[in-house]
Amino acid sequence: MKGLIILNFKNYLEVSGPKTLELAQICQGVSKKYDIEIILAPPIPTIYYLNHSVDLPMISQHVDNENPGSTTGYIIPELVKTYGAVGSLINHSEHRVDHKTIEQLINRLRSLNMISIVCASNVSEVGIFAKFYPDMIAIEPPELIGTGKAVSKEKPSVISDSVLEAKRYSKSKILCGAGIVDKSDIIEAVQLGSQGILIASGVIKSESWEKKLSELAEGF
Ligand code: G3P
Numbered sequence: 001m002k003g004l005i006i007l008n009f010k011n012y013l014e015v016s017g018p019k020t021l022e023l024a025q026i027c028q029g030v031s032k033k034y035d036i037e038i039i040l041a042p043p044i045p046t047i048y049y050l051n052h053s054v055d056l057p058m059i060s061q062h063v064d065n066e067n068p069g070s071t072t073g074y075i076i077p078e079l080v081k082t083y084g085a086v087g088s089l090i091n092h093s094e095h096r097v098d099h100k101t102i103e104q105l106i107n108r109l110r111s112l113n114m115i116s117i118v119c120a121s122n123v124s125e126v127g128i129f130a131k132f133y134p135d136m137i138a139i140e141p142p143e144l145i146g147t148g149k150a151v152s153k154e155k156p157s158v159i160s161d162s163v164l165e166a167k168r169y170s171k172s173k174i175l176c177g178a179g180i181v182d183k184s185d186i187i188e189a190v191q192l193g194s195q196g197i198l199i200a201s202g203v204i205k206s207e208s209w210e211k212k213l214s215e216l217a218e219g220f
Pocket of ligand 1: 008144148179200
């Protein structure tokens with residue numbers, strides 16, 4: 001595959017109800033047309049349904065380090081795996097988790113043959129999390145999320161420094177996200193060493209999901 005896009009649906013109402021499947025199907029078409037891996041992070045209750053509707057990998061937006069059995073109101077890795085999730089975001093800046101729990105979740109996902117994508121807010125956190133050996137680390141400066149001001153243009157050294165910092169400790173893939181909205185943002189991110197991007201509003205709030213995703217795919 002030429003590149004990797006992780007599309008975080010978050011809780012945007014623009015992708016609620018039947019729109020969830022509509023966007024997933026568009027992602028599937030773009031993924032096949034441009035040979036780009038697109039991983040979906042849809043609203044958690046839709047993972048099972050989408051997993052049986054489109055041929056794309058799904059991840060959970062979050063998982064809790066709670067026990068299976070008599071626990072209530074949590075999302076645990078063992079269950080989302082049965083719904084078809086291949087892994088999970090951990091510590092997204094909109095759902096932060098303490099460092100000990102991050103390490104425990106990475107190990108728990110690994111034991112389930114699930115991938116871990118840990119979100120880091122800065123280069124220092126990249127170094128801390130790389131020592132836990134997650135599959136991927138996504139550097140996302142929180143202040144740029146949803147702004148349309150791409151991390152690859154506003155803070156390019158954060159990406160390049162994150163790549164170097166991660167390499168000091170592990171083979172975790174470095175992704176980046178926050179404010180990415182167009183093809184040039186991706187071109188810059190890849191030139192800085194990012195092996196993929198996380199995106200939400202740049203796609204979800206665009207006028208045409210298919211045109212936007214196609215434009216982004218051309219950036220790899
Ligand atoms: O998980 C990716 C997300 O936090 C980026 O948000 O809206 O800036 O693409 P956005």
